[in-house]
Amino acid sequence: MIANISEPRRIKKLVVCCDGTWLDSAGGRKNIPSNVTRLARAITPTDSDGTSQIVYYQAGIGTGLGMLSQFAGGGTGLGFSENVREAYAFLANNFYQEPDRSRSDSIFLIGFSRGAYTARSLGGLVGQLGLLKKESMSWFYDVFRDWQNAGNPDYTPTFWQNWSDYQERLHGGQRHSLKTTPSNDIRQINEYLEEYRMSLLSFGLTQEAEIAAVGVFDTVGALGIPVNPLFQKIFGLPSFLRGYKWVDTALDNHVRNAFHALALDEHRAPFFPAVWERPEGCTTNLKQVWFAGAHSNIGSAYSDIASGNLTLAWMMDHLAGDELRRDSPTDWNHEQWLQFDIDFLKEQRLINLDWQKREGGGHRRWGLGTIYNSLTFPQVLAGWRTRKPGRTHPVRYDKDYTDTTRLLRNTNERIHASVRIRTIRAGPFYEPDPDANLPSKITFKVMNAIATIIQKIAGRGGNIYYDPMRGGPLRDWELKDGFKHHDKYSINVMDSRDLGTGQPPYWQYTGNDPLLKDGTTMPEDELGTFERVVLKEYVECAEWVEASNSGKVVAKISPDQLDDLQRRSATM
Known part of the structure; x- marks a missing residue:
């Protein structure tokens, strides 16, 4: 049967879930599933209107094979670039937008710990350079390196040089170069990236894309990926890996909603949180809520998941647009929010009750988890x-x-x-x-x-x-x-x-x-x-x-x- 070509293409929801350091729900080993894993599993394949909800799960930094990979990744953040590139490629290869930009797929970014930093960095990359079109993805590595080094005045951008050589050899096209260059001045960085983005758009290499929501648990990495002070002393490393120092995780108008669950009782210095700030003129709907507990209580990586169940339910509410649906139902659009399996949440409560009875000394009241x-x-x-x-x-x-x-x-x-x-x-x-x-x-x-x-x-x-x-x-x-x-x-x-x-x-x-x-x-x-x-x-x-x-x-x-x-x- 031939489809009706006049029928509009159905929009889908693309969900990127970036887990925390050393966390991997698909790694072949039994472990405690984090809130990122549980959210990925709670998202229904389609919502009640039949819209597909496609989940891409990414294991955290330091989950590679072998002790060296785990030690280096967990201690220094190595693997961050690869994680951002892989998640970006998933979006670029699956994102659809109407030619007139009247409708497009909805993008959701979820993360915990350094995975939260990965999700926020991915959002910054999409906002600053757009989503490359499929036919442009062969150039992604060059574009990514240029973006990653936007604040390094000693770096020479490679993409426009290589792309111009290619166009000249194969198509006799004109060469292109940027007026601005990488700089360690934040204003010049923004000017450089804006010119970069506009050039990509003018040549039809990228497309504008909005982020429906970014939902993160206790983001680590205000300047980039923090390096454990012990490793700093042993190996002479800086406090933050400078390869990631220039990556922007700030909010701007391409992110419609941003939700952040934060730990009150985390005291490790390298885990100081990257609290969001909404710049003047930014229209993002931002909410950041503090919960009792340490970093892994909030991300649900401990045996007693009672505190994690609170943050899980909170994030489900916000990624589902619950507040808007209750306060202004006519403004709520199912394409812009996620749908979750409520029975999955109830099951998590029973799992925790069973653990408390076996290991935790009996039933605990609401809000009093370990x-x-x-x-x-x-x-x-x-x-x-x-x-x-x-x-x-x-x-x-x-x-x-x-x-x-x-x-x-x-x-x-x-x-x-x-x-x-x-x-x-x-x-x-x-x-x-x-x-x-x-x-x-x-x-x-x-x-x-x-x-x-x-x-x-x-x-x-x-x-x-x-x-x-x-x-x-x-x-x-x-x-x-x-x-x-x-x-x-x-x-x-x-x-x-x-x-x-x-x-x-x-x-x-x-x-x-x-x-x-x-x-x-x-x-x-x-x-x-x-x-x-x-x-x-x-x-x-x-x-x-x-x-x-x-x-x-x-x-x-x-x-x-x-x-x-x-x-x-x-x-x-």
Whole structure:
């Protein structure tokens, strides 16, 4: 049967999933699937309207064969260029756009850790040079090298020279060269890349392409790929691999949506996060939310995936356009968002319950999953650094230094509801990782013993409760949730006489940072549909958590009072 040629071509969704360092769900070895892997598996083959959702999964850096490959890739980031090129080739070979650009395939980029940096770099490459057409892909390596070295004044671009030679020999065409050249001045870099892109467009070698959404978990690599300080000393390496120093991961208008899940409790210096900043005039819908836990809690690479389930559901909500669909359904277009299998998410909850029963000491409440301390031996040798939500300084990649004269602007940072719940319910802080090596276990026990002694000296008993406001990442931030009392050292955290004012929770800055105005606030992020699916399985607290998240707790029973009533009724 001959197809109706007047029928418009069906648009598809192209999804690139870049996993974190040493993570590989297709490598022939059983391991804990990261959130990148789980998202790739949760995406349905087609959405409810029949639109194909095509997933390209890429293993993380350092997953090659042999110890040398894994050591070099994981420690220095080698393999980054290859990963970006392979992901770009997938997009270029599959992307379709109507000749008049009225419709095109939707592109989604997902990543964790250095895979998040890979995804963001890929987005920058697409924005700055477009997607090369299939017939132009034979020149991709030259174009990629020119882009990668746009900030290196000692580099001589190769593509236009080689392409002009080819055109002259085969077609008698005119030669072409650029007026601008690579530079270490950010303004000249942008001018050079803009001229480069416009030249590619004028010769029909590339095409403009928008990114529907970039969704990343705890991006590592503000200046490029960070090198472990231990390797810096042993091999004389720089703090960042300069081959990647000039790569731009900033937002611009070709990215419609950008979502970033961040770890509050990651202290390893080389893992300091690359928080996004939305430049003036940028129209990207940006949201960045902080969760309790270390780097791999947020990316879900630990045995207890309870925290990872929270970030997984959060990302599913945002990549599905849940907020827009609820607030403005007429503006929601299924072609611009992903569809997920909700049963897959429910199954992850059951998998985690089974693990908690077998290994974790029993069922845990919502938001109280295990938090692991990643700052153990030998990682502690690389140094440590406390993260500062709302107070991150920009990194000048053209000058190789952190600009301490200002803070990142227009970051739209928020705090997840689970942070508040963990804090007011006296949730546990760091706990031992059953999968850790012996040096890490010893380091944890020593550090835990010291912390316990400090707790006892302070008169708080031996238990170490979660409190990010006490010398932690939320130091100088105060929780405002409409309740007068927060006894952080008692499980019975809700006073029966303190029933709330019905105020939506937020965090207010009370410190003396001259770059941040006293009274600045970070709102608590509103729970989405997938998040509520996970939450409602925790029947002992679901109603109260959901109501308090939206500021509707007025004269309602607290979760601990509910527990008490349930215990009493069970004994009657």
